[in-house]
Amino acid sequence: MEDPTFASTNDKKAERLTDCITNIEKKFWxxxxxxxxxxxxxxxxxxxxxxxxxxxxxxxxxxxxxxxxxxxxxxxxxxxxxxxxxxxxxxxxxxxxxxxxxxxxxxxxxxxxxxxxxxxxxxxxxxxxxxxxxxxxxxxxxxxxxxxxxxxxxxxxxxxxxxxxxxxxxxxxxxxxxxxxxxxxxxxxxxxxxxxxxxxxxxxxxxxxxxxxxxxxxxxxxKSATSPEEISKIIEKTLKHRVGKDHHTIGESECISVGEMIFAEQKKVTEEKEVTEVTPAEILGIIHKAQMHALMNTSESGECKLNIENMKYAVENFEFKSKEESSEIKYQIQIISDIQQSDKE
Structure with missing residues (x-):
């Protein structure tokens, strides 16, 4: 027979871990x-x-x-x-x-x-x-x-x-x-x-x-997002926890639409042999651009909320890069930094 004290301890641990993971998953994709x-x-x-x-x-x-x-x-x-x-x-x-x-x-x-x-x-x-x-x-x-x-x-x-x-x-x-x-x-x-x-x-x-x-x-x-569905999930989480429900009018179907747009734009700059990838940071960058567009186009009533048009503008004007290109640039910067450090010595 299982010790009831041991079972209770296990239940509390499982509950604690579940709560911890659930809280993190709200903000992490x-x-x-x-x-x-x-x-x-x-x-x-x-x-x-x-x-x-x-x-x-x-x-x-x-x-x-x-x-x-x-x-x-x-x-x-x-x-x-x-x-x-x-x-x-x-x-x-x-x-x-x-x-x-x-x-x-x-x-x-x-x-x-x-x-x-x-x-x-x-x-x-x-x-x-x-x-x-x-x-x-x-x-x-x-x-x-x-x-x-x-x-x-x-x-x-x-x-x-x-x-x-x-x-x-x-x-x-x-x-x-x-x-x-x-x-x-x-x-x-x-x-x-x-x-x-x-x-x-x-x-x-x-x-x-x-x-x-x-x-x-x-x-x-x-890993990065590799499909429109994964991108849309990141958009939803970012809007919920970085923007707030009172500051945007973008629904679930519109998140899916924007996700498809982002995936299509990234695919244009992706090399043939590469998987099309979009990072959460890039999606956050797009949302920041959309927020700035919303600020510059506030309605006559003075209300400023992020909407689907702001998001479309941001996607169309975001500078997408191939992941291979991004990694190479970062590596070249690191080489220059290493040389400068060696020269100081």
């Missing part, structure tokens, strides 16, 4: 489902570690989130952190304060310093701060998990075989040392555990040593 659902995987993993129910003594140390720019990698991390560490707190400042007690954010290029050894020290201090957060939370009975989020991981830890100076190899070496240094926490994660999440648009440019099991052992792909 993803095309995948089931086993490939990135949101579900991350929430279940983080919750299991935070509550001490992970099925093992050594939880993962690192995860890489990869995908085209604008697919929601940073957005999802912020939403998950808010739901896990500031649940039920409506005031944004208070919620942000709670999140900052459990998550350290590192912007790749910002870690670099012109002074020898300072870059490694900056990285080391960030990791030490996260470890203190995890230990403090565990001792206070508020959970066991702390997060480090590294934005643009490829700029912080590029493939050492492709770099010109000695700064990048030193940074990669320090990152490897820090990742391996979590071992004492992982062996007894009742004292707290830190997971490092790195995001990148260029997975292949990250140093291979970081991608082996035991470091960044898991890699989750963020």
């Amino acid at each position: 993803q095309p995948s489902s089931g086993e490939e659902n990135v949101l579900h995987k991350m929430v279940h993993l983080f919750d299991a570690i935070n509550t001490g129910s992970y099925p093992g003594m050594t939880p993962p140390r690192g995860i890489i989130l990869y995908g085209e720019p604008g697919t929601g990698k940073t957005h999802l991390m912020n939403l998950i952190a808010r739901e896990m560490f500031a649940e039920g707190i409506e005031d944004k400042k208070k919620a942000d304060a709670e999140v900052n007690k459990r998550m350290v954010v590192i912007h790749g290029p910002a870690i670099y310093s012109q002074y020898y050894g300072k870059s490694e020290e900056n990285l080391r201090l960030a990791f030490m701060q996260a470890e203190r957060m995890a230990t403090k939370a565990a001792k206070a009975g508020k959970g066991r998990l702390a997060l480090i989020y590294i934005d643009e991981l490829d700029s912080l830890a590029p493939n050492r075989a492709e770099t010109r100076g000695d700064l990048e190899p030193r940074i990669v070496g320090e990152l490897l040392t820090r990742m391996d240094g979590f071992k004492h926490k992982s062996e007894n994660y009742a004292e707290g555990h830190v997971i490092v999440i790195g995001s990148t648009n260029r997975l292949s440019k990250i140093d291979p040593a970081l991608r082996r099991p035991g470091r960044f052992g898991s890699e989750f792909e963020f």
Whole structure:
């Protein structure tokens, strides 16, 4: 016979996870489902570690989130952190304060310093701060998990075989040392555990040593919308949570119509061998353009609401680009940045 206390605990956990995922799904779009659902995987993993129910003594140390720019990698991390560490707190400042007690954010290029050894020290201090957060939370009975989020991981830890100076190899070496240094926490994660999440648009440019099991052992792909139906769903969510029902007059059928328009326009600039893809960020850009058009064409009554005509104008005047072109431009910019950094040294 099943222990009623155990069953009750399981029910409460399932309810908590369902509520967390539902709240995030209101503001985050993803095309995948089931086993490939990135949101579900991350929430279940983080919750299991935070509550001490992970099925093992050594939880993962690192995860890489990869995908085209604008697919929601940073957005999802912020939403998950808010739901896990500031649940039920409506005031944004208070919620942000709670999140900052459990998550350290590192912007790749910002870690670099012109002074020898300072870059490694900056990285080391960030990791030490996260470890203190995890230990403090565990001792206070508020959970066991702390997060480090590294934005643009490829700029912080590029493939050492492709770099010109000695700064990048030193940074990669320090990152490897820090990742391996979590071992004492992982062996007894009742004292707290830190997971490092790195995001990148260029997975292949990250140093291979970081991608082996035991470091960044898991890699989750963020995908773009590849059909008019998926695009229309993103439009609906964006209008609901970024615009607000009182500020637009666009219905479900009109969202479908606009989705078909966007897909058709993107298809015109898509190479023959490529899949037609549109990112959530591009759709948000179209809506911003539509909002500006609405502002400049306010009715005589003074009422300013986003409508289907504004959206059509925005789609017709939006600069669509092939994903291959966008990635190449970003890579060229990164090369120039690397050369400038090498020259400074």
